[in-house]
Amino acid sequence: MKKTKDQIINDVALSFFWIAAGLTVAALFAIIIYVVVRGIAVVSPTFVFTWPHGVNAEGGIFPTIIASIYVTALSMLIATPIAVLAAVYLAEYAKQGLAVRIIRFAADSLASVPSIVMGLFGFAFFIETLGLPLSMLSAALALSLLMLPIIMRTTEEAIRGVARYIRWGSYGMGATKWQTVSRVVIPAAMPRIITGLILAMGRAIGETAVVFFTMGQAVNLPVIPTDSGRAMPIHLYLLAVEGINIPAAFGTAFMLMGLIFTFNLLARLISKRYKKVD
Amino acid sequence: MSDPTNEYTDWEEFEDGTLTEEEVELADDRWADAEIEDSARSIDETGDEKRNVVAELMRERAAKAQSRADDDTVDKMIGIVDGEAPVGIDDGIDLAAGAGAGKLQLVTRQTQIKEFVLASVFFLCAIVAVLGVALIFAFVAYKAFPIFTEVGFGNFITGTEWSGTEGKFGIVPFIVGSFVVTLGALAIGAPLAVMTAVFLSELASKKIRSFVRPAVELLAGIPSVVYGFFGVVVIAPIVSRLFGGVGFGPLTAWIILSIMIVPTIATLTEDALDSIPMGIREASFAMGANQWQTIYKVVLPAAKLGIIDAVILGMGRAIGETMAVLMVVGNAPQLFAGITRPISTLTSQIVLDMGYATGTQRTALFGMAAILFIISMSLVLTVRLLSRFGQEMSG
Numbered sequence: 001m002k003k004t005k006d007q008i009i010n011d012v013a014l015s016f017f018w019i020a021a022g023l024t025v026a027a028l029f030a031i032i033i034y035v036v037v038r039g040i041a042v043v044s045p046t047f048v049f050t051w052p053h054g055v056n057a058e059g060g061i062f063p064t065i066i067a068s069i070y071v072t073a074l075s076m077l078i079a080t081p082i083a084v085l086a087a088v089y090l091a092e093y094a095k096q097g098l099a100v101r102i103i104r105f106a107a108d109s110l111a112s113v114p115s116i117v118m119g120l121f122g123f124a125f126f127i128e129t130l131g132l133p134l135s136m137l138s139a140a141l142a143l144s145l146l147m148l149p150i151i152m153r154t155t156e157e158a159i160r161g162v163a164r165y166i167r168w169g170s171y172g173m174g175a176t177k178w179q180t181v182s183r184v185v186i187p188a189a190m191p192r193i194i195t196g197l198i199l200a201m202g203r204a205i206g207e208t209a210v211v212f213f214t215m216g217q218a219v220n221l222p223v224i225p226t227d228s229g230r231a232m233p234i235h236l237y238l239l240a241v242e243g244i245n246i247p248a249a250f251g252t253a254f255m256l257m258g259l260i261f262t263f264n265l266l267a268r269l270i271s272k273r274y275k276k277v278d
Numbered sequence: 279m280s281d282p283t284n285e286y287t288d289w290e291e292f293e294d295g296t297l298t299e300e301e302v303e304l305a306d307d308r309w310a311d312a313e314i315e316d317s318a319r320s321i322d323e324t325g326d327e328k329r330n331v332v333a334e335l336m337r338e339r340a341a342k343a344q345s346r347a348d349d350d351t352v353d354k355m356i357g358i359v360d361g362e363a364p365v366g367i368d369d370g371i372d373l374a375a376g377a378g379a380g381k382l383q384l385v386t387r388q389t390q391i392k393e394f395v396l397a398s399v400f401f402l403c404a405i406v407a408v409l410g411v412a413l414i415f416a417f418v419a420y421k422a423f424p425i426f427t428e429v430g431f432g433n434f435i436t437g438t439e440w441s442g443t444e445g446k447f448g449i450v451p452f453i454v455g456s457f458v459v460t461l462g463a464l465a466i467g468a469p470l471a472v473m474t475a476v477f478l479s480e481l482a483s484k485k486i487r488s489f490v491r492p493a494v495e496l497l498a499g500i501p502s503v504v505y506g507f508f509g510v511v512v513i514a515p516i517v518s519r520l521f522g523g524v525g526f527g528p529l530t531a532w533i534i535l536s537i538m539i540v541p542t543i544a545t546l547t548e549d550a551l552d553s554i555p556m557g558i559r560e561a562s563f564a565m566g567a568n569q570w571q572t573i574y575k576v577v578l579p580a581a582k583l584g585i586i587d588a589v590i591l592g593m594g595r596a597i598g599e600t601m602a603v604l605m606v607v608g609n610a611p612q613l614f615a616g617i618t619r620p621i622s623t624l625t626s627q628i629v630l631d632m633g634y635a636t637g638t639q640r641t642a643l644f645g646m647a648a649i650l651f652i653i654s655m656s657l658v659l660t661v662r663l664l665s666r667f668g669q670e671m672s673g
Contacts (some may be wrong), residue, residue: 006568013570015483022543025493027537031500031508077481082403089400105662106408112591112599112654113414117647120632124421124644128624145410152407167667176389178396193478197448199499206501210627211602213632233503240507253504260499 029104032257040255052219057235057245061252063221067136067229068259070222071215072204074140079147079178080197086148087155092181111149115209118146125214137225139215146210147200154196158189191274195267202263206256208233232256283498304394351408370383374470415651419563420574423645430640434645440611440627442635451613453649457623458614459531460596467596469538469591471543476564479551479560480573498541509534514606532617534602543592550576550584584667587661594657600625624650 003011036045084102094100097229098135104199132138167208170180180183208231216228217238230238288373425434437448474494478487513533518525552579562572578585608620609630615621623628624646631643 006571010568010570014481015576017473017477021469021477021482021490023470024474024497024540025490027540028493028497028500028513031504031537034508035514073574081390082406085400085403086407087398088499089404093400094404103404103408105658108658108662109411109655110597110659111412112594113411114600114625114647114650114654116600116628117414117598117651117654120417120628120644121648123632125413125417127645145414148407148410149423169305176385176393202499206499206503208501208503209629212629230307233501233601236507237503239607240503240510241605242631246511248505253507256501257504261496261500262494264499 023048023117025225034150035253035257036263038250043254047251057239057248061235064230064232064235065255067207067222068232070200071136071143071211071231074136075143075147075204076201078140079144079151083148083151084155085160087152088181107149107152111147114145115134115146115207118142119210121212122210124278133226134214134216134228135226136222136229139211142210143207143215145206147204150200150203151196156191157191158196159185161192162188184229190269195199198267202230202260206233208237208258217226287553298376312553317464329672403520418644418648418651422648425638425641425645431595438613442639447638449646451611452622452646454614456597456623458528459535459607460593462528462532463535463539463596464589464593466532468543468592470536471540472547474540475547475551476573479548480577494541494544502599502602505534505538506602509602509606521618526606527616527618527620530606531603534606535596535599538599539592539596542595543588545598546588546591547585550588554580582662587664589658590661593671594654597623598654599627604629
């Protein structure tokens with residue numbers, strides 16, 4: 001049977017959607033494969049566990065890995081309690097009104113603040129005004145402002161995702177609001193909250209502009225929060241821009257993406273497992 | 279409040295002799311409750327007389343309840359009866375019913391205080407976001423203020439020359455650069471992202487979707503510095519070979535940035551598409567429309583506002599993007615003159631100059647940050663207003 005004009009248009013149009021999706025996936029694979037192929041040749045125990053040395057940053061990237069993990073953990077420690085409790089307020093306590101509208105608008109705005117503006121603010125406020133040194137702490141404070149709205153959103157969605165009748169059951173047993181929230185709602189939402197936290201960590205560890213002016217750029221192994229250091233993304237940026245040691249740049253990019261994809265995978269596993277239980 | 283039908287059942291059981299003495303008493307109490315209720319509801323007289331009838335019944339009830347109920351409730355009931363407490367008939371009935379059911383379980387004062395304190399703490403945490411935004415804006419604006427007095431607001435945002443050494447601080451090249459880079463990236467990235475979202479929501483089988491969607495999410499997870507690096511080592515040489523020049527310029531930035539904004543726009547568009555009721559698609563198919571006609575004439579128009587939202591937020595992402603743009607755009611403070619000629623943007627110029635800038639130049643950088651802040655904030659505001667507009671349209 002011969003195809004009608006409409007059918008031909010349909011087939012052509014739909015094929016464009018396939019192409020678009022294909023391009024998106026291809027872009028991802030191009031980046032991943034390129035970085036993995038060029039990076040895996042560089043990565044070795046020496047690369048991971050030794051210090052960079054010499055003018056061309058030969059050797060490893062160990063201190064930058066530690067600095068990145070350090071600052072990410074610290075910023076999560078600062079942001080998580082505040083963000084989770086704020087989300088509890090928005091999801092469980094708040095009555096729709098002006099206050100909630102302002103809070104939501106502020107959270108959306110905070111999420112949209114360009115990261116370099118956040119970095120500039122962090123430098124001018126935490127370092128110049130409050131007198132903190134260029135350090136893990138300053139960078140973590142600036143980063144936590146960036147993480148706050150992200151964690152708030154995922155946590156609020158997680159809490160709202162908890163079925164209503166579970167709450168009713170708790171209230172029906174005579175539990176107070178806090179008892180219901182702390183012993184029923186949050187435990188039920190926990191897998192999704194943790195998924196959100198892990199994804200936020202992935203975001204934090206790759207963040208460059210915020211930590212650029214707040215944690216220092218010299219290679220250093222941070223021990224206490226007021227120590228400075230150079231994070232992996234900054235190391236990668238400096239290597240790539242100066243063009244001095246491109247193989248090491250590939251190695252760093254590989255390690256950075258490896259860490260982030262591990263976080264992603266972890267988050268995926270947790271939410272999958274949770275779905276099965278459900 | 280008790281259900282009258284139960285009371286009658288109890289009464290019948292009592293007459294059958296199947297109930298114990300205690301149960302009889304309980305049933306009797308409930309019977310009284312039902313009576314009060316019935317009286318209050320059925321007596322069709324003036325308020326005062328109604329009140330008297332109920333008061334009569336309640337006084338009886340209170341005396342009976344005294345043995346079991348807590349004193350508080352009894353006092354309250356008597357208070358109502360004696361006309362002390364300005365409580366309506368319904369409250370009286372509630373209290374009577376409560377007394378009939380036994381001791382009222384009120385929450386202790388301590389628990390109430392604890393609940394209130396916790397709620398306040400949560401509220402304070404939520405306020406941190408507001409304080410954060412306010413502090414960032416106030417502080418950046420404060421640091422930027424001298425540029426507006428020293429150079430003048432007009433000269434600052436209309437000047438076309440930027441030279442720290444000559445003391446010229448016009449940011450037009452960067453504003454133009456930011457918009458050139460952003461709009462170009464949107465022109466490539468937005469259709470790609472929207473079509474990917476339509477594919478995921480309307481066309482893909484479950485199997486393909488479970489492969490493409492994680493890919494889109496992973497794209498969002500790649501840090502911008504890795505995108506920039508990829509641009510430097512892969513895209514820039516290709517652009518240089520095909521179009522001449524050094525390979526660093528708007529075109530390279532468009533390619534990199536358009537990939538970067540795909541996840542933002544695609545995820546939000548997919549949400550918008552998924553929220554459209556299945557019924558309107560089915561209606562379209564039932565009318566004999568094919569898939570393309572349904573997408574083009576029914577699904578996309580229905581999700582229009584959501585898609586506009588997604589594109590605006592994608593624009594916010596693009597205009598605030600720093601590291602990737604910094605690495606591929608060429609970083610020359612000159613006006614846009616061609617797709618392969620190096621330019622600079624608001625974000626990239628801040629990073630470049632911040633390392634060494636002092637005095638007026640530094641305040642100029644803060645001025646640029648303040649402008650970036652205002653741009654991204656107004657994009658968020660636009661999305662808010664749009665969604666309110668959409669709600670008004672639909673409801």
